[in-house]
Amino acid sequence: MLVLYDGTTSVCGIKARVTLAEKGLTFESRNVDLGKGEQFAPDYLKLNPNAVIPTLIDADEIIVESSVIMQYVDEIDAAGPSLQPEDPLNRARMRLWLKRIDDPIHPATGTLTHATAFRPAFLKKSPEEQKAHFAAMPDPARRARQEAVYRDGLDAPIVANAVRTFDKFVKDAESALAKNDFLAGERYSLADVAATPYINQLDALKLLPVWADTAPRVSDWYIRIKERPSFKAMLTDYLTDEDIARFAVIDDSTAAKAQEILVEK
């Protein structure tokens, strides 16, 4: 039995979960509560020394890094339809999307999410708890980003860069979708799986209207993605009441700030 350590709203966890669902593979999902700092528990660090989710366990083997997990999951089930394009050019395009989504899209998402949805709960922690949280983070770049947005929210200077990073991403996705129905060709692939939680996160942060006029194909792609059974099973059905409440604090001011940044450009 495959075991996946992940989190209900974790974008990287969703990449792994959707891949497993699209392949029709069953797995045991173990929730790591990032808000409670469970990623820093000594037993978890033995599995994933980077103190991040997801981590996949297959028998005695440990696989980390969401894009690697996705490709591994696709390849262990060789009998099922592949989620990687057959022709080398589309496969290269798929890999480029995976690479770009890992970096810079993933850190940009963290910046926007921590500045908005996750900030109120963090600010309720005592100064000692806040200090302990940052001290436990092994990655100094991640720590610096979180410190900046927990302190200054959407006014942190790194927010502007995150918004511009997404602007370019959405526009490039629009261009790719002008040529093909999916991001890396005519068939749904790991590129679409990887993009799913990030476009969904823009939706959760009420940011999608920023690109409503300039990226109609991305809107259409997202409608088609949401119709796939894997979306409800691996995203919507995982949400707890607490998750829904955390994102309910988001109002139109995030989109207004993003518009302001893009006009300034």
Ligand SMILES: N[C@@H](CCC(=O)N[C@@H](CS)C(=O)NCC(=O)O)C(=O)O
């Ligand atoms: N490159 C890693 C990044 C994983 C990652 O950043 N995961 C986030 C959740 S989506 C996390 O665990 N964050 C822990 C934290 O912020 O302390 C991957 O793709 O697996």
